[in-house]
Amino acid sequence: MELKRICLLCFSPTGGTRRIGRYICDELAARLGLERVEIDFTRPENRQREYNFEREDLLVMASPVYAGRLPNKLLPDYQSKIHGDGTPAVPICVFGNRSVDEGLRELALLLEGNGFQLAGAAAFVGRHAFSDGVGTGRPDEEDLDQMREFALRVAQKLSGEELPVLELDRSEIGPYYTPLKVDGAPAKFLKAKPKTDWTKCDRCGLCHRACPVGSIDGESMEATGLCIKCQACVRRCPSHAKYFDDPDFLSHVAMLEQTYTRRAENTIVV
Numbered sequence: 080m081e082l083k084r085i086c087l088l089c090f091s092p093t094g095g096t097r098r099i100g101r102y103i104c105d106e107l108a109a110r111l112g113l114e115r116v117e118i119d120f121t122r123p124e125n126r127q128r129e130y131n132f133e134r135e136d137l138l139v140m141a142s143p144v145y146a147g148r149l150p151n152k153l154l155p156d157y158q159s160k161i162h163g164d165g166t167p168a169v170p171i172c173v174f175g176n177r178s179v180d181e182g183l184r185e186l187a188l189l190l191e192g193n194g195f196q197l198a199g200a201a202a203f204v205g206r207h208a209f210s211d212g213v214g215t216g217r218p219d220e221e222d223l224d225q226m227r228e229f230a231l232r233v234a235q236k237l238s239g240e241e242l243p244v245l246e247l248d249r250s251e252i253g254p255y256y257t258p259l260k261v262d263g264a265p266a267k268f269l270k271a272k273p274k275t276d277w278t279k280c281d282r283c284g285l286c287h288r289a290c291p292v293g294s295i296d297g298e299s300m301e302a303t304g305l306c307i308k309c310q311a312c313v314r315r316c317p318s319h320a321k322y323f324d325d326p327d328f329l330s331h332v333a334m335l336e337q338t339y340t341r342r343a344e345n346t347i348v349v
Contacts, residue, residue: 080167080237082111082137088118088130088161089141090153092291092309095205096173097121099218099226100141103171103201106230111237113137123293126156132166137237138195140186141171144202145307147180147256149189152292152307157186163194167242169233170200175207176214176343177335181253183346188249197245199233199349201226204342208310212336214343225345232349245348260330261337271325272302273312279320286312286321 087104091097101117108115119125132138140161142149149157170186172179179202187200203222207213218226236242258266273286273295280300287297289311294304302312308328312321323329 083135085113085137086116087139088120090120092311093208093314096141096143099173099203103226104139110234121291129160131162134165136166138168144172144174144182149185166195167198168195169198172202173205176204177339185252196242201229202346209332213339229347258331259334261334266327266331268325268328271328272306273321276320279318289315
């Protein structure tokens with residue numbers, strides 16, 4: 080295939096998905112001799128326009144997995160703003176050491192439906208956004224080895240004249256995962272929002288600028304709109320002033336830390 084550029088498009092509120100997407104994209108760019116272009120789909124203003132990719136492009140699209148699926152508030156933008164024209168694509172999902180569940184299949188099938196040809200697909204483990212104790216140190220050297228091998232195999236496929244149809248389960252996508260509390264009951268924290276420790280906050284505004292859905296007011300620094308629990312404000316606050324205190328949310332985090340400290344495996348389809 081005659082390719083002219085490789086495009087990385089990613090949604091990455093806390094940076095983990097971006098790091099993995101960049102690593103794979105750079106490996107592919109080096110093997111294929113292509114220039115990398117990056118589209119930061121995390122920024123609300125960048126989701127206001129449509130992106131149309133040509134046959135000579137290679138799209139690497141990286142998304143986190145929320146509750147075993149693509150982030151539901153991002154799904155309409157994924158579906159309506161990203162278009163291919165027989166464009167080769169590599170969907171990448173990043174999950175926090177629990178399970179990718181339906182996330183990777185959902186992203187792959189979405190791209191197919193939007194005019195892309197799948198050259199390969201993969202889900203890699205990263206640190207969970209909710210806890211430093213879940214997915215600690217991931218991706219590690221073993222993960223990076225797998226990413227390099229994945230990029231090599233995808234590059235080899237792209238060196239041919241035509242892309243074979245990727246072997247993928249194309250049945251209907253299943254439901255979202257139900258978060259659980261320590262006692263096994265459903266954790267209901269849909270309306271939870273970050274709080275502010277005013278003894279630490281210096282009103283720098285970083286949380287306002289980091290929020291991918293524009294829900295933190297730039298004057299009060301409070302979350303006044305929809306919260307998708309991405310943890311961007313918590314993770315990126317330099318003074319550690321942002322936190323969640325919702326009981327169901329905290330119980331869910333405790334359950335994750337008790338149950339999902341084992342090493343989850345990556346999923347690779349080429």
